[in-house]
């Protein structure tokens with residue numbers, strides 16, 4: 001969007017320069033306003049259909065290339081045909097735009113398409129101007145002529161060498177970023193259920209304690225899980241754990257941390273919660289677990305312990321207290337919440 005906006009603005013600026021300038025050449029009067037409007041339309045299309053970014057950028061690059069090809073051929077032809085007319089006097093100040101187009105193509109397009117645009121751009125825009133300049137060496141000796149020669153010659157070659165290096169570096173960085181995200185997931189997540197693991201949950205709770213944010217902790221343990229494993233097999237047991245984790249995760253807010261504490265035990269750290277809300281959340285979790293239908297298991301349930309963080313608590317004292325609450329729920333027959 002930024003690229004399209006800037007190109008449209010550049011078209012508007014070029015329009016103002018062409019229309020307010022002392023000499024009015026038809027091509028300079030037409031191409032800039034067309035560019036401005038065309039890129040504005042592309043911008044609106046991108047806002048409406050952001051998923052069409054690839055197509056819109058291709059159209060934009062093709063249009064930009066056409067807007068550069070036309071003056072390159074027209075003005076070199078005119079300068080060649082007209083006695084006393086010099087290209088350096090009539091060629092619009094678009095020398096650097098070809099380089100911008102090349103960089104944009106290499107950024108937005110896959111390598112092969114990008115290289116195609118770069119080569120086509122050089123052949124169609126730079127080559128006719130360079131051929132003309134070599135045929136008129138007296139124009140190369142002027143500042144404008146030297147500038148054109150540099151832009152379309154050595155600077156272009158330098159860009160051609162640097163762009164693939166930049167591409168390689170970008171790809172390497174993307175690879176490293178995704179690898180880092182993967183490593184973080186491995187360190188903080190439980191591989192079976194994909195929810196957080198014990199280590200991460202402890203860190204979250206420790207952070208809440210350090211920042212003295214009132215919090216509550218819910219610990220739940222699946223009832224008679226050994227019997228599920230023994231009756232239906234370990235893979236079914238695994239599936240039960242996965243579905244319980246998924247259902248509970250759906251019921252929790254973003255700032256509430258659900259973790260697999262170990263085996264068939266789970267822990268939820270709930271920040272900014274009072275006793276009533278904590279109990280209600282624990283009840284919701286317990287009830288939703290009983291409502292799960294996981295074939296061929298007829299009924300799954302969990303015993304739930306809850307506790308609020310008290311003054312002077314450490315993670316150890318909190319875990320001991322919530323563990324005792326859970327034990328009480330188990331002792332009273334399971335499938336209930338105890339504090």
Ligand SMILES: Nc1nc2c(ncn2[C@@H]2O[C@H](COP(=O)(O)OP(=O)(O)OP(=O)(O)O)[C@@H](O)[C@H]2O)c(=O)[nH]1
Nearest residue numbers: 221222223224225226227229234235237238263264
């Ligand atoms: N399928 C599966 N089972 C697991 C996993 N981790 C632990 N278990 C099993 O969970 C069962 C826990 O058994 P127990 O501690 O006796 O608990 P329980 O049978 O639920 O009994 P209560 O807690 O008293 O209701 C054991 O059989 C473990 O093998 C796992 O990742 N996948």
